Amino acid sequence: MFLKRPKSFQARLFFVFTIGTTLVTVVIATIFFFREQQSFYKSTEERAHLLATIMATDLRIPLFSGDQSEIKQLAENMANQPDVVGITITGRNGKVLFNSAAQTNIVKTIRHKRAIMPRGGISDDDSLGSDQTNAPLGEVAIFLSTHGLQQKTNSMLIGTATLALIFWLAVLSISYAVLKSLTASQRLLMEGLAAMRAANFDIQLQVTSNDDLGDAIQAVNELALTLRQREESIRQLHEDLLHAKQIEFETEKKKDMAKLIQANRMTSLGLLVSSMAHEINNPVSTILLDSGFLKNMLPDIIATIEQSEIDLQEVTISGLPFDKARVELLAAGDNILASVRRIESVVKDLRAYSLGAGTSFISDLDINRVITGAKTIIRAQGRYGNATISENLAQGLPLVTGSRHQLEQVVVNLILNSLQAMPPEGGLVEIITSFDPESRNALITVRDNGEGIPPENLSKLFEPFFSTHKEQGGSGLGLYISSYIINEHRGQLTFESSPGGGTTAHLCLPATTIPNI
Amino acid sequence: MRLLLLIVLLLAFTRPSLAYELLVVQDQHSAVYDTVIKATLAALNVKERIVILSDAAETDLTRIVREDHPRAVLAVGGKSLFEVYQLHRIPVVSVFSYAPQSTDPPRGLARITMQVPAERFAALFRSMGFKRIGILLSSRTSAYAVEAATTMQKAGIRLVIRDTKTPREVGRQLDSLRDQVDAIWMIADPVIITPDSVDQFALFSMQQRIPYVSYTLAHLRKGAIAAFGVNPNDLGVQAAEILNSIFNGAESSDAGMHPPHKHLLRYNSTTLGHFSLPTEPLRRLGGME
Secondary structure, eight states: OTTOOOSSHHHHHHHHHHHHHHHHHHHHHHHHHHHHHHHHHHHHHHHHHHHHHHHHHHHHHHHHHTOHHHHHHHHHHHHTSTTEEEEEEEETTSOEEEEOOTTOOGGGEEEEEEEEOSSSSOOBSSOOOSOGGGOOOEEEEEEEESHHHHHHHHHHHHHHHHHHHHHHHHHHHHHHHHHHHHTHHHHHHHHHHHHHHTTOTTOOOOOOOSSHHHHHHHHHHHHHHHHHHHHHHHHHHHHHHHHHHHHHHHHHHHHHHHHHHHHHHHHHHHHHHHHHHHHHHHHHHHHHHHHHHHHHHHHHHHHHHHHSSSOGGGOEETTEEHHHHHHHHHHHHHHHHHHHHHHHHHHHHHHHHHTTTTOSOEEEEOHHHHHHHHHHHHHHHTOOTTOEEEEEEOSSOOOEEEOHHHHHHHHHHHHHHHHHTSOTTOOEEEEEEEEETTTTEEEEEEEEOSSOOOHHHHTTTTSTTOOSOGGGTOOSOHHHHHHHHHHHTTOEEEEEEOTTSOEEEEEEEEBSSOOOO | OHHHHHHHHHHHHSOOOOOOSEEEEESSOOHHHHHHHHHHHHHOOOOEEEEEGGGSSOOOHHHHHHHHOOSEEEEESHHHHHHHTTOOSSOEEEESOOOOOOSSOOTTEEEEOOOOOHHHHHHHHHHHTOOEEEEEESOTTSHHHHHHHHHHHHTTOEEEEEEOOSGGGHHHHHHHTTTTOSEEEOOOOTTTOOHHHHHHHHHHHHHHTOOEEESSGGGGGGTOSEEEEOOHHHHHHHHHHHHHHHHTTOOGGGOEEEOOSOOEEEEOHHHHHHTTOOSHHHHHTTOBO
16 A cells, blocks of 8 residues: 555656666665675775784894894784784794784684795795795784774665665655656646546646647647537537427427317217217107108008099199109108118217227127228218218128227228318219238228328328318327227228329228138 | 062072082983983982983083083983083083094093994804805994904904995895805994894895894894893993092093993894804803893
8 A cells, every 4th residue: 555556647757766766776875885895894804914014024023033022012003003903923933922812703803814024025824935035934913803894884874875865865856846847738738638527628728838748738728628619519409409309398298288188079079979879869769750650651641542532633742743742752751760760870879989889899890881880970970072982892701800880980080081182072982892812801992082192191191190181170190090990900001192193091901700702 | 478479480480500410411211221321320429410302302401511510411322422512611421322433522521432342243253153244334444444344354254345325225235245245244333324224134134044243232133143232231330430530530531432341242042043043152252142
């Protein structure tokens, strides 16, 4: 954790430089220390060598003369030298003439031994020359203390460490200032990037140098400006989008409300129809009963008149001769009965439709009956105008599985669409049923020769609330609901149309049974 | 109070009358010199004042003598001898000076010489079997040089002389004696003999294995195999004898050169051992280790 890598580039650079400087300082200080230590050791050895040489030179005459007092004096003088902890002087025959090194710990001293030669050119250690004129007079050994070495080592260690520390601190201080100056631009750059990272695009950095980093800072400024502008644009777009969404939401809401209202209207309408059907049923029943009476009574009345002695040539009924009036009366009776029954049937169907009766699926549904029921509803609505509805219903069609009333609703929607597409002078709506053995589908085709559907509207036919005849009361839900119903019946509803060429609606329903056609 | 103060001042700033009879002047502090002086004073019954020339940069003996009026001066050492040369009206006894005899010594100067007669050296050389003797002389015409040459010739010893004018020539002249001589004879020649030149004699002797004989016992510690010398005590006694006669009235008869009553012969057996020389001949000559 102590050596956790710093995050900022400047700190990392300084960290690396600190480590490098430390290593270099330690290496240099160590090398310097050991070299100094070696140098001191060597100088101590050299001093021992020098002192031994001096002693050897000074002892020549006293040794030659056997002057013990002079030897002792010289040895004692030498022993008083700093760091000299012992001297040993031996004569030619090895006899120890002076020894102050007996108590010396040899391990902690530096020793140097010299043979004492009569002639000039003192030789080391055991150099018994073959030349007897230069045979050694004796030997002197100097022991120097290494305590000074230890003390010097300690003081050198402290001095080196202090110098190294001062050097290290000085270099670090200078390098810190230099790095700070050199990385000022980088720091600015990082500040700018950090600000942009925090989505602060208002930042504008000061360009302090004319180098790569200066260029980078300038680029950051330009980027910040661009991002600020884009952010503004995005914000504006977002506001526009929000506004558009709001408008769309309001529109959708209105549409949804319209749907709800329409559904409510439909519900109310259903209730109204149901109520109306109920109200109409009573007088219709009365008319039906009375018309039955009239139909039954009219032939008897006519027979009675014919059996009377009245000259029928002279008789007129409502201006019509009796013969014609007799035919008209019988036909009128039939018409009244048939019409009342039709009214009854329509009201019954309307009532069942509004109550949702007959919406359950049955597996033996005859599509021809669906067509008949749809036509009944259309006639009851009185929407024909000047249009003619013809039908060509195939016989022996296979039965399908489905709801009669729902399919009637689909056919009604298709017929109403065709009627709405007719010109004021009228047109033709054909309803054809058939069977396609290949696809095993029962087919209902509703064809008109109306104004046709523009190609751009063909793809919108099944969209809710899409209508080109809203002024004629179109809700725009007919085909939307029809499509849903057909999907429920696992069928297909397709259109062919061209502007001015009429429209053909194909309704395919899968057959439950296959006819033997 | 004032009188007391005056007395103190007079004592402090006036030289008291020493009332001594003998002024002793010595070159420097030395045990040998002290022995001589001690022996001299023991044999005399006088008061003395001792002046050590090395203690002061300059010593005005003339003023001291003029002011203190000693009856005699004892000069111990060569430098003291030189200093008393300026004293003409007072008897001076000089000891322990190796300086050659001056051609114009002061009238009242009695000097106990340190010179050993050349015959003694000749006898030593003969007993040791040395036939060729090397010698360095600053002057061949000095009395001792003439004496030495004559004596050695009579003794049948060949004297190989090297003229040496300065102490710096000693080493070179000694080297020229290599393989030429059997021994070296160091005589008291103040021109040649210095502490450094004595070491050169010793080193030459040691390195070339040519023994040397010296005029002073001190050189036994400097590599000489043998040396003649004077017992400092005897010197002191002899000096006291001369001073006594001076104090008793004798003047001019005591002036001049006085040889020492006896010379000592000492040898260094260690040094002799290096040269494989026997000690018996030296003992026969009365020498002692």
